[in-house]
Amino acid sequence: MPASFERTWRALDADSPWPRTFGIGLASLLLGGWLIWFLGGQVKVYEVSDRTSLEVAIAAHPIATRIDGRVVRAQLELGRRVKKGEVLVELDAEAERLALARSEARLASFKAQAAALRPEIEAREAGLAAYFGAKTLLVAESRANTEEAMAQTRFAESQAAARRMLASRKLVSEEALQEAEAKAKAGHAAVRARQANTGRMSREAEVEIADRRAKIAELQRKLADLEGRASAEEAEARTIQQRIDAHFIRAAIDGYLGRVEIVRAGTVVQAGQVLGAVVPDGEPHAVAWFGSSAVGRIRPGQKARLRLDGFPWTQYGTLAATVDSVGNDPLGDRVRVELVLRPESTPSIPLAHGLTGTTEIEVERISPARLVLRAVGRWLTTRTAKAEQTSVDISKGK
Numbered sequence: 001m002p003a004s005f006e007r008t009w010r011a012l013d014a015d016s017p018w019p020r021t022f023g024i025g026l027a028s029l030l031l032g033g034w035l036i037w038f039l040g041g042q043v044k045v046y047e048v049s050d051r052t053s054l055e056v057a058i059a060a061h062p063i064a065t066r067i068d069g070r071v072v073r074a075q076l077e078l079g080r081r082v083k084k085g086e087v088l089v090e091l092d093a094e095a096e097r098l099a100l101a102r103s104e105a106r107l108a109s110f111k112a113q114a115a116a117l118r119p120e121i122e123a124r125e126a127g128l129a130a131y132f133g134a135k136t137l138l139v140a141e142s143r144a145n146t147e148e149a150m151a152q153t154r155f156a157e158s159q160a161a162a163r164r165m166l167a168s169r170k171l172v173s174e175e176a177l178q179e180a181e182a183k184a185k186a187g188h189a190a191v192r193a194r195q196a197n198t199g200r201m202s203r204e205a206e207v208e209i210a211d212r213r214a215k216i217a218e219l220q221r222k223l224a225d226l227e228g229r230a231s232a233e234e235a236e237a238r239t240i241q242q243r244i245d246a247h248f249i250r251a252a253i254d255g256y257l258g259r260v261e262i263v264r265a266g267t268v269v270q271a272g273q274v275l276g277a278v279v280p281d282g283e284p285h286a287v288a289w290f291g292s293s294a295v296g297r298i299r300p301g302q303k304a305r306l307r308l309d310g311f312p313w314t315q316y317g318t319l320a321a322t323v324d325s326v327g328n329d330p331l332g333d334r335v336r337v338e339l340v341l342r343p344e345s346t347p348s349i350p351l352a353h354g355l356t357g358t359t360e361i362e363v364e365r366i367s368p369a370r371l372v373l374r375a376v377g378r379w380l381t382t383r384t385a386k387a388e389q390t391s392v393d394i395s396k397g398k
Contacts, residue, residue, distance in 0.1 A: 043367040047298060049288035049359040050334060052306060054341075056353050061252040063088055063260075063276040069247060071267045076260040076276050082251040089263060090273060093247035100240040103233055110230040117223045128212045134245050135205035139164050142201055146194035153187025160184045190364040236303060255280040256351060279353045286321055286339040288359040295335050297363040304339055308357035320345035323361060338363075 063076070069091030150352060160180035167177040258279035269275070286306060290298065306319040320342040327336040339359065343351055 009243050015203045038368060039369050043368055044362050044366045045366060046292055046360045047294045047363050049290050049361075052285040052286055052288040052357050054351060054353060055354040056280050058065055058283050060258060060277045060353065061255075062274045063251075063278060064092070064274045065089070065251060065269050065271055066246045067091070067243075069093075069125060069269060071263055071265055071269060073265060074259060075266075076263055078257055078260050081256045082254070082278060083253050086249050086251045088251055088257075089249040091247040091249075091269070093244045095363050096240055096244045096247070100237060100244065103240055104239045107237060108231040110226050110233060114223055114226040114230065116157060117219055117226065121219045124212065124216045124219065128209065130217065131212065132205075132209060135201070135208070139198060139201050140204065142177075142194065142198040146191060146198055149187060149190040149194050153184065156180065156184040156187045175237040188318045198345065204287055233287055250277070251278050253280050255276055284341065284351050284353050285324070285354075286359065288337045288339060289334045290337055290361075292333050292335055294337075294363075295326075295328060298323060298335075298337055298361055300325060302361055302363070304359055305358050306339075306341075306359050306363040308349065308355050308383050310357075311346075316349050317346050318342075319349060319351075321359070328385070 022171070059284075071089060072092050073090040074088070082088065160177070163177045163180040165175065180222045197346070207347050260276035261274075263275055300323050302323045304321045304323060306321055307313040308316075308319065321339040323337060323341070324340045325338045337359075341351065343349075
């Protein structure tokens with residue numbers, strides 16, 4: 001029975017040789033085609049982001065407190081439109097307001113005292129000028145009287161000299177000579193008295209002027225002290241006002257409240273606590289984060305596609321985009337890439353700030369052979385590094 005089957009198979013094989021030839025030829029063609037594709041074909045290589053989010057051109061501004069405090073009033077309604085400078089949260093600032101009132105009262109007192117001193121100083125300066133003028137005239141008058149007395153004394157001396165000559169000739173009596181000499185001596189005494197009076201008046205004027213100037217200087221020092229205190233109090237009032245302003249958390253930009261925390265009156269917040277975010281209006285763009293190995297491989301102008309987490313790509317498709325800018329300075333082990341979106345590629349997706357997803361960017365096209373060699377090289381490099389690390393760990397253990 002086995003012999004008969006073997007003869008039958010050989011007979012059939014001898015009668016029909018073409019199936020084997022066809023099979024071998026087809027396999028050769030397939031293998032040749034695959035080798036041609038493997039060596040010369042092109043496959044697309046993509047870089048896939050770690051994280052992608054849609055953001056408007058101006059970054060969303062956080063609503064954060066700068067100080068600790070208790071909430072008095074809060075207007076944080078999700079989606080509500082706000083204007084720049086609008087108060088969103090108010091903290092209790094009663095203590096600061098009382099401090100500001102005390103500071104303003106002290107400031108008003110200092111300013112009032114300074115305002116009262118200025119006219120007094122002006123009056124004393126005017127009085128000093130008038131006194132200086134009057135004393136100058138009196139001293140001048142005294143000096144004039146002294147010169148008059150000196151002139152009379154010189155005349156009396158000349159008369160005494162003339163009578164002395166006449167008395168030597170027995171032309172006048174002794175009494176007349178003595179009278180003339182007495183007048184001359186009296187004149188000298190009057191001159192000395194007038195000179196002494198002029199000196200006394202000058203010294204009295206100097207002392208009085210010095211006293212008045214000292215008093216004016218004292219008033220000016222007091223005025224300067226009051227003005228200095230007023231300036232310091234103004235600075236203190238501005239500081240307190242800044243502290244009061246810090247109790248009002250305002251919107252930094254126009255937009256809408258895209259994220260808010262539940263904050264009610266009486267809630268105690270801490271400095272730096274984020275209570276929400278104001279999202280500005282504008283067309284969103286994509287911000288994707290890639291591994292640092294993407295530096296140099298991703299360049300502006302490259303095409304990209306986004307798959308959004310909230311809109312499955314199997315139903316809504318992928319969102320087309322173009323690389324706009326690439327950060328060449330990695331932040332940690334990641335690099336930032338900004339992309340311009342093409343909303344017309346997926347009109348069914350409402351683009352909005354905050355949507356997340358992943359980004360794929362075509363970075364090159366290479367043959368499958370090169371791709372396999374690259375993968376093998378990476379595998380060998382990783383294996384060598386692990387072996388070296390194992391050797392180092394063993395040596396440290398010894």
